[in-house]
Amino acid sequence: MLETSARLLKLLSLLQVRRDWTGAELADRLEVTTRTVRNDMERLRALGYPVRATPGVAGGYRLDAGAHVPPLLLDDEEAVAVAVSLRTAAGGSVTGIEEMAARALVKLHQVLPSRLRRRVDALQAAVVPAPPWAGPGADAGVLTTIATACRDHERLRFDYRAHGGGESVRSTEPYRLVHTGRRWYLVAWDLDRDDWRTFRVDRVRPRTPAGPRFTPRPLPEGGDVARYVARNAGAATWRYRARVVVHAPAERVARRLPMPVEIRPLGPDRCVFEPGSDDPLALAGYLTLLGEDFTVEDSPELTAALRTLAARLLRATGEPPAPR
Amino acid sequence: MLETSARLLKLLSLLQVRRDWTGAELADRLEVTTRTVRNDMERLRALGYPVRATPGVAGGYRLDAGAHVPPLLLDDEEAVAVAVSLRTAAGGSVTGIEEMAARALVKLHQVLPSRLRRRVDALQAAVVPAPPWAGPGADAGVLTTIATACRDHERLRFDYRAHGGGESVRSTEPYRLVHTGRRWYLVAWDLDRDDWRTFRVDRVRPRTPAGPRFTPRPLPEGGDVARYVARNAGAATWRYRARVVVHAPAERVARRLPMPVEIRPLGPDRCVFEPGSDDPLALAGYLTLLGEDFTVEDSPELTAALRTLAARLLRATGEPPAPR
């Protein structure tokens, strides 16, 4: 039964793409009767994959987490993401899992279509670098929760810390996650306000029980969510900007400063770039990693931060603080 | 045909674990005749997976890279590595692939056994952060090439840049990759020297044509490769060591100082750790990222580096250097 095997694989794939499927939907996709779908589910269970089925009007099939990892059926983009992430981890940018990452990478690399391999190489070269002075990244757990809710059209309740600091509970129908520059935003329909809203993911704290499913409504801006976010969230603007002149050749600086910032040469031995930051002290810290002399212009906050840091370093040596 | 489907899946899994298999080996593992294996290969091909078979005495079956990504069959460790890597990438520590990583993560997360999910969480908390003051990570491409050769017992020829700087071509039978602290080492049998050798991966430049397969020989040190590397490579010894007392609670420091270094509390508001470094200046730079006051003990090099840095920071503000 080649048919059967292929169908089982496709079934696994479908169950990974979306969480809940009704038997009828699956039967339709697979071009078999629902009875066959039921048989297939039984087969999957016999193979060890825990398929949960819930009866009732909101019921359906769902692939649960089981005792072992089922075959992962990735599309191109996902495979590329996995490859790039693993390469970064194996190379030492994520400590502690190098060996495991290397092993997984070998496995994936062997079967990665060459066109994807090229994409991986390109991305790896262009894109790897770790985060600069921007704050810590988004919480991956929160991100996953939200992404899952979006994918499965499940209502989401969460605590939201507003810009001012006040907390509020939001009930939403989550639609899209949008990543701009350095932040994640959630585009969702706010059930209390009865309107579209964007939420900064780093301020979201999901509440545990997954909500019931909802039927999607048309997106704002005709579906151009990115624009909607750009318009409404003010997007990725830094609180502080600075101009840093480095007394070293541009290429050397570029090599040691792996960040998505444009570095402009100012002659053979000088160059300039304009980093942004929410935290001047953190930025000052990263600038010390440059290993070159530099000068800061037009940023009193950063200048102050540098003085603070210098004082701290001198204190660390056990010397008295430098006179102001 | 539950049997058949299960066998095909297992076949795919086997073909991912190792590259080359003879029909007899597979038949043995799957407990069927070789004829059935042949039939299964035909089935796999019909399903779109490019199985290459080479006749002859060194022949066998191999799963090639095809047009699309085959189902990935990961073991526990590999799944954890993938999850952790993806979380790091999605969180923003690897820029440019956040969306794709998030999507892949959702898929994996849904089916990840809970015991693995716990491991992922633990690793994520303890381990994610970017590299410390060590140099740039190993090249993932080189790493993959070597790891593949090890796995498949294929001879490996490469240019090796010795410590002094001279280059030489090596012909080896590669056995193991060992990761210590901050470097990757290859343990291999050097065919020219006719003895075991360890090579630093960052000095290896593989030559393209994959060598013929070889039959493994018993490893040195009775198989304790890690010890062999530690003994022979001088391993992860730092050129300088320092003692740093931080004027902040241990937990806070541990959170902001993501390195494989033991932090010992010295009371509620003080703790100490002993980092090593090859480059005091770089280490000094990373210490500034701590964001806490600290004191350095027993390390004239680091003290000097801190003074140098402080002076540089003050110069950067446009002020005259602090008096000594």
Place this chain on the structure above:
DNA sequence: GCCAATGCGGAACGGTTCTTTCCGCGATCG
């Protein structure tokens, strides 16, 4: 050049299994 190891594929056969069709039951939600 020869030989051993390896993959290839046709044919035939007995046994198994799959898919479908039909149908009544049970659970869940509004």
Place this chain on the structure above:
DNA sequence: CGATCGCGGAAAGAACCGTTCCGCATTGGC
């Protein structure tokens, strides 16, 4: 209560499977 789901038994014909047997083609080492 009713609509919407999933569940699973039975039956029947068709399709598939795994095995056994065989001779052939290709490859690399001795």
